[in-house]
Amino acid sequence: MQATDEVVDLVSRLIRFDTSNTGVAETTVGERECAEWVARQLEEVGYVTEYVESGMPGRGNVFTRLEGADPERGALLIHVHLDVVPAQAQDWSVHPFSGSVQDGYVWGRGAIDMKDMAGMALALARQFKREGYVPPRDIVFAFLADEEAGGRWGSHWLVDNRPDLFEGVTEAVGEVGGFSLTVDRPDGTPRRLYLVETAEKGLSWMKLTCNARAGHGSFLAAENAVTEIASAVARIGAHQFPLVMTESVSEFLKALSEETGLDFSPDTPDLESALFKIGNIARIIGATLRDTANPTMLNAGYKANVIPQQAEAVIDCRVLPGRQAEFERTIDELIGPNVQREWVMHLDAYETTFDGDLVDAMNEAVLAYDDAGRTVPYMLSGGTDAKAFARLGIRCFGFAPLKLPPELDFAALFHGVDERVPVESLVFGTNVLEHFLHHC
Template sequence: MSVFKGEDEVAELCRDLIRIDTTNPGDNTGPGERVAAEYVAGKLAEVGLEPRILESDSKRASVIARIEGEDSGRGGLVLHGHLDVVPFNASDWTHHPLSGEVADGCVWGRGAVDMKNMDAMILAVVRQRLSEGRRPPRDVVLAFTADEEAGGEYGAQWLTTEHPELFEGCTQAIGEVGGFSVSVGEGNRLYLIEAAEKGIAWMKLTATGRAGHGSMLSSENAVTELAEAVGRIGRYEWPIRLTPTVRDFFKEAFDIELEADDAEAAVAKLGPLARMIGATLRNTANPTMLDAGYKANVIPQTATAHVDGRFLPGYEDEFFATIDELMGPNVRREFVYHDIALETAFEGPLVKAMADSLLAEDPGARAVPYTLSGGTDLKALSGLGIRGFGFAPLRLPADLDFSGMFHGIDERVPIDSLKFGVRVLDRFLDAC
């Protein structure tokens, strides 16, 4: 067997994955993940693994492989990454989002940030370790999933429901949206590790009135009723709710015992990070779509809107009680997608392994917990009792707005950051 050097091939692995179109429009259309799954399975098979490709639907493919550890009696670890990406408008980009272009020391393309970078790092470190004959201390399950960008119905949700045996014995996991560096102030380089994530409530609101001629009086106008409800929801100022992870972030990063009255002022000092951390101070509900009517002089019987709701761990009941009050009695809601919030304590051997691995490669590193305003496949894994964190380690240039590129334009990841991630993950696997 050839020996593969993870740092040497990680950029090319990332480029290859980006060039495979796995755009997920969210309605079970698009190219699917099958081609990418076959690519990943081939790379794993080259180093002696027996990966399984599982399809939940035509072309909706995930890859699972298990590496036997030195002590299979210990709880196993899941390394997970999703293969799908969100859509794009290529004309907005400097380099075509499916090109995998290398420019300015970076790999560019859709998925370079979310999350084919981590997929490539997992492949690179696993290929190096196995080609060198190095087994991890415990069993490791590799999961490259479909459909994360639409909630995982055809990916992680399906896998954990239909094939829970694939994760037998696993107790912990690491995945996306954590472990990347953020520079705050002079010499203060933080590595944000996701220890919590908000719950998701994508809702469709419907108002029903009386259809009629647009020239006549109408006291039961569905458009008016819906517009007023949407306005109340969109303008509502949700109260600050400081969860344990948010408090821990400020304590670990800045030695601040945060209080609600000071929270917004503290966040305002975080620079580009304020957008990410600010969304974790409170529940949010943003109207995103409106639909009503079919002719200017016809009052429609129904009007609908969509709202993207996100609730903090521990505040789901408060969120829905508030939404129902804001909607009013003449608007009903239904779920487009609904999933739980998560939170775990930032402590224990796995946390120490992450922090120590970062520190070994970057003496200026400070690992701190944070709450993700979105969601990941960890929600599905948690249903099997698996405790997880977001840990896709990258040391980034101080002036790179990494978090701003999630689902944005000109996604790119520095090649040096990918190599750093391979080294950190290799140390982490030895330590965990």
């Protein structure tokens, strides 16, 4: 059986496993069951697999290695995560864990983030083993837990505690990239840009705390922790960090200008708004032009007539490569001397260059199935498991190829209601990945 014959069914079956990751260990479900099922699909065609629970019961990960023709070459890691963000069934047109195949789409939580890529990787791994195919170099397939909560009990735990699983790996491919963005050329003909992730912003969750004197709500209060924390949060929320052109973003904007004939140079007035000329993907691209710090949580007080001793806030910080020190200096100025900060979680930014044999193989694979395509680099405003693997010196890319309908608001489907992936996109992506892995 060819990979394209079973990829839709595999993606649908993966979605039916409720692998919701709440970020709280006691309420996170399904990873072990799903990982064990993946292991069975691999073992069925002759793979030897290793199931690993990453530091906590139920956080299941599955690894297998397909030996290549040249054992002296560095291995390639194909990594996917099996967990998904939660979904509320009452909000959806179909049940989010149904894996329903209808109207030309596979529906459900994880359809694009990222059980589509998991299904494609699994289908190809099975095909390669059935055929007795030997790739140019070793390929390590990894199906991972806990990406949606930062990978503490997934990729980062594995890097810290089981680096042997990545022995010999020099390059890696995972999410979020390889999807098409259709733009119009000056003559009106469409051009599909396939965005390869070469960079991602740093991810930091920062907790702010203010301690002050408690007192009666009717008294004059020289100190008020709520006022201090609210003022700090307001200053952060209102601050606009400077426009910074990283290499990945600069190359993307240059390619976009070349293809559309429009000006997307750094000097363009209100560049973020100008980007919406290319569609809703501008929400992702615009967020990579500068650092962001978005207040997301507030906590203070326990009674209406008591001025509390402590107030807290949480800020979601996304920082461009090379900007962490300057970002922290700015935050310290904004919060003032009476508010303390600490990192609840911190993962570094990552960036690599858009060149080399692996990039050439991606481009050739796309062009083999879409002669109107062009691969371009871009930066992801969020984060992936690549942050963990980069700590091992592995060069990481996001390349989960999908040829998408121009009208599909792809960005809105990530963690959104009615998440779905076109059936034709899965077949296209499987073909492209197969070509890529034959020439990697």
